[in-house]
Each structure stands twice: as structure tokens, then as C-alpha cells.
Amino acid sequence: MAIKNFEYHRKDDIAVFEAGSYDNYERSVDVANFIVDLSEDGGFLGLEVIGASETLPLTKEQLSEVEEVEITVQEDENMMVSIIMKQEGEQTSLNLPVTDLNSQPA
Numbered sequence: 001m002a003i004k005n006f007e008y009h010r011k012d013d014i015a016v017f018e019a020g021s022y023d024n025y026e027r028s029v030d031v032a033n034f035i036v037d038l039s040e041d042g043g044f045l046g047l048e049v050i051g052a053s054e055t056l057p058l059t060k061e062q063l064s065e066v067e068e069v070e071i072t073v074q075e076d077e078n079m080m081v082s083i084i085m086k087q088e089g090e091q092t093s094l095n096l097p098v099t100d101l102n103s104q105p106a
């Protein structure tokens with residue numbers, strides 16, 4: 001899945017990954033320091049990481065230098081979001097299981 005937008009807000013230490021149009025946005029699910037945005041049919045739209053430099057295996061400087069992001073979403077009863085971030089020839093991977101899609105909105 002191609003990322004349409006990746007932004008890192010250094011001042012607030014928030015990383016934002018957007019994979020699709022938010023025209024059919026329905027809700028957000030809070031999973032620890034992650035906020036997962038879902039469409040009306042439960043599909044993945046995007047992800048926000050609060051305290052990104054403490055949560056992701058990258059420093060603030062490295063997050064500011066991310067050049068490319070790829071996301072793979074495996075959906076069944078639960079959702080597994082796999083993120084690959086590339087910067088300066090390095091690659092960092094992260095897997096986020098989203099297990100309770102019926103939880104309260106963020």
C-alpha cells in the first residue's frame with residue numbers, strides 16, 4: 001500500500017501516515033501511543049504515532065529524514081499494520097497489531 005502522505009511534527013513528536021482518502025472516514029481507534037484511522041468498511045486509512053521518537057525505533061532527527069514509507073495492512077478478524085521507513089540508505093520496520101477494532105473511538 002502506498003503512503004499518500006507522511007509527516008513528522010518534530011515539535012509535538014507526532015508521526016502521521018496517511019494511506020488513503022479520508023472521504024469515507026468513520027472513526028479512529030486508540031491503541032497505546034497509536035491512533036488508527038478507519039474507513040466506513042473498516043479499512044485502514046492512516047495512523048498517528050504519539051511520542052514517535054520514544055515509540056518508534058528512530059530518533060527525532062531520523063524521523064525528520066525519512067525519505068520513503070511503505071505500509072502493508074493484513075486484515076482479517078484483527079488488523080496487522082507493517083510499516084517500513086527508509087532514510088539515508090537505512091531501513092526500519094515496525095509491526096503494529098490492532099486487535100480490538102470494536103473499542104471506543106480515540
